[in-house]
Amino acid sequence: MTKESVSRRKFLKGSALAAAVTAGTVAAPAIARAEPITLKMQAAWGGGIFLENAQSYVNRVHAMAGNDLKIDLLPVDSVVKTSQMQDAVHRGVLDAAHYVPAYWYSKSPTASLFGTGPCFGWSSQEVLGWVNYGGGQELFDELMSNLGLNVVSFFNSPMPAQPLGWFKEEIKDVSQLKGLKYRTVGLAADVLLEMGMSVVQLPGGEIQPAMKAGLIDAAEFNNPTSDRDFGMQDVSKFYHLASFHQSQEFFEITFNKKKYESLPAELQSILKYASEAENSNFYWHNTKRYADDLNKLRDEQGVNVYRTPDNVMAEQLKGWDVVIKRISGEDPFFAKVIDSQMAYAKNVMGYLNLNQPDYKLAYKHYFGS
Numbered sequence: 001m002t003k004e005s006v007s008r009r010k011f012l013k014g015s016a017l018a019a020a021v022t023a024g025t026v027a028a029p030a031i032a033r034a035e036p037i038t039l040k041m042q043a044a045w046g047g048g049i050f051l052e053n054a055q056s057y058v059n060r061v062h063a064m065a066g067n068d069l070k071i072d073l074l075p076v077d078s079v080v081k082t083s084q085m086q087d088a089v090h091r092g093v094l095d096a097a098h099y100v101p102a103y104w105y106s107k108s109p110t111a112s113l114f115g116t117g118p119c120f121g122w123s124s125q126e127v128l129g130w131v132n133y134g135g136g137q138e139l140f141d142e143l144m145s146n147l148g149l150n151v152v153s154f155f156n157s158p159m160p161a162q163p164l165g166w167f168k169e170e171i172k173d174v175s176q177l178k179g180l181k182y183r184t185v186g187l188a189a190d191v192l193l194e195m196g197m198s199v200v201q202l203p204g205g206e207i208q209p210a211m212k213a214g215l216i217d218a219a220e221f222n223n224p225t226s227d228r229d230f231g232m233q234d235v236s237k238f239y240h241l242a243s244f245h246q247s248q249e250f251f252e253i254t255f256n257k258k259k260y261e262s263l264p265a266e267l268q269s270i271l272k273y274a275s276e277a278e279n280s281n282f283y284w285h286n287t288k289r290y291a292d293d294l295n296k297l298r299d300e301q302g303v304n305v306y307r308t309p310d311n312v313m314a315e316q317l318k319g320w321d322v323v324i325k326r327i328s329g330e331d332p333f334f335a336k337v338i339d340s341q342m343a344y345a346k347n348v349m350g351y352l353n354l355n356q357p358d359y360k361l362a363y364k365h366y367f368g369s
Contacts, residue, residue, distance in 0.1 A: 036070045037263065039255075042085055044099035046076040046205060048229045049289060050222075053157060053282055054098040057253065060274040060281075069267050071096070082203060089256050090150045096255045102186030102246075109187060109327050110143055110334045113341065114155065115249040116186035118320040120345035121353070124158035124248035127341075128279065131155050134344035139337050146333065152261075153254040154275040157282035160290065164243035164308045165220030166211065166227070166236035171308065174315045183207055183219035187323060188245040194319035204230065211235045220245070223286070224294040233301045241294075242308045244316040251282075 041058070045051040058071045080088045086104045088094040105111035114136070115127070122130075130136045137155075144151055164171070171177065178196040189199040200216055207219045208230045218236075220243070221227055227239075253275055260268060297303040328335035 036065075036067050037267070038070045038072055039095040039259070040072050040074065040079075041096035041098060042074045042076070042079055042088070042094050044076055044082045044085065044097070044103060049225045049286065051075060053251070053278070053286070056281055056285075057098070057156070057274055057278045060277050061270055064270045064274060065267060069263075069270065073098075076205075086149070086151065086254065089254050092150075092256050092259065094256070095259050096253065098251060098253055100249060101252050102249070105186050107147060108143060108334075109331065110337055112187035113334070113337050114140060114252070116188055116246045117248070117341070118187075118324055118338075119244045119247045119317075120342055121349045122248060122345045123161070124250050125283075126345065126348055126352075127248045128155060128158055128250060129348065130341060130344040134348075135340050136337075136344075139340060143333065143337075150257045151254045152257045153252050154272055155250050155252055156275040156278045157251045157286075158279060159222065159249045160287060161247040162222050162243060162245070162249065163220055163224070163227075164240040164245065164312070165218055166232050167218045167238045167240065168236065170238050170304065170306055171240055171312065173309065174312045177312070180217040181215070183210065183216050184245060186246065190323045191245055191316060191319040194322050195315055208232055208235055222249075224290045224297060225286070228293045228297055228301075233297055233303050237303050238306070239297065239303050240306050240308045242313065244313050244320065 041054075043051055043054040045054060055073055058073050061069060061071055076082060079094055082099065082103055085094065085097040085099055086107075089097050100116070101111040101114045102116045105116075114131070115124070117127075127136075131140070140153065144153070165182075167180075169176070174195065177192075179198060181198045181200060182192060183200050183202050184192060185201050189201060192199050200210070202210055202216075202219075204221050204226065207216075207221055210216045211219055211232070212235045219232070221230065221232075224239075227233075232239075253271075255271065260271070263271075294305065298305045324338060328338055
């Protein structure tokens with residue numbers, strides 16, 4: 001037998017074996033993939049930019065988790081009312097919720113310190129810094145334990161300071177606010193009550209109809225885009241930006257604790273770090289939209305836009321002083337959180353205030369106003 005015939009026989013034998021293996025592979029039944037874990041999350045938003053933000057978080061989770069985890073995002077009131085969302089997550093009726101702590105702060109005024117608390121010279125960016133690196137998350141978890149709530153929460157999306165809102169006339173002095181029926185939420189309600197206003201807490205979708213019907217005199221929600229979507233420009237032409245009533249809010253994404261802890265560690269991490277990733281996306285995306293919609297309100301829809309006078313904001317700070325002192329005297333845990341926030345703000349803002357240039361000075365240099 002020649003060397004050539006031996007080589008040919010080996011080749012044919014190898015080819016036959018390869019063909020057999022290939023045929024076996026084709027003929028073998030496909031292995032079924034496990035169904036993805038699905039979480040049912042309700043948002044506090046029926047539409048608009050905040051529901052888009054909730055969807056953006058969900059999209060990030062899906063991109064990282066692939067086929068292992070899916071979130072079924074439901075709009076407002078799909079399963080329960082907004083005021084019932086936390087209880088629904090606690091009981092497992094919902095797996096998760098996307099909202100803000102101000103919507104459940106009636107259970108504990110401390111909840112309002114996570115987004116709608118007093119301004120110690122900081123913005124929502126620094127409050128989220130306190131949550132992550134100043135002991136805020138640990139204090140929140142302690143609050144959940146104290147309240148007996150079976151939830152795990154993450155915070156994201158640093159909101160710009162919320163406008164003072166919509167009025168029937170330009171506000172030039174704090175005296176004009178006395179007796180006005182005004183919509184807000186959280187501890188801001190207590191602060192504005194101290195300033196002599198009559199405060200009503202309404203869901204976002206009810207604000208414009210209430211003002212149109214004369215049930216309230218003035219109102220705020222959150223930002224120019226949402227306000228424009230609600231049609232506030234149709235019931236008022238006097239819009240005041242800048243305020244200390246809610247100057248550093250952000251979203252809370254909360255999960256049923258038992259459900260969350262049953263997930264593999266890598267999926268728990270995805271839920272957590274998708275929240276962190278959404279911080280940057282929210283701020284970049286929303287500030288551009290807010291600016292564009294403010295221009296439309298002013299230039300296309302005849303809205304007079306003002307900056308809230310300093311005398312009004314100074315009175316807000318005095319109102320916060322009264323509220324902080326009163327609740328701290330009634331609730332030691334509230335006082336504990338306030339002390340933690342003040343220590344962090346004094347340290348971090350001490351550095352930032354020394355280091356940051358006056359950005360308004362540069363803006364005026366190039367754009368004039």
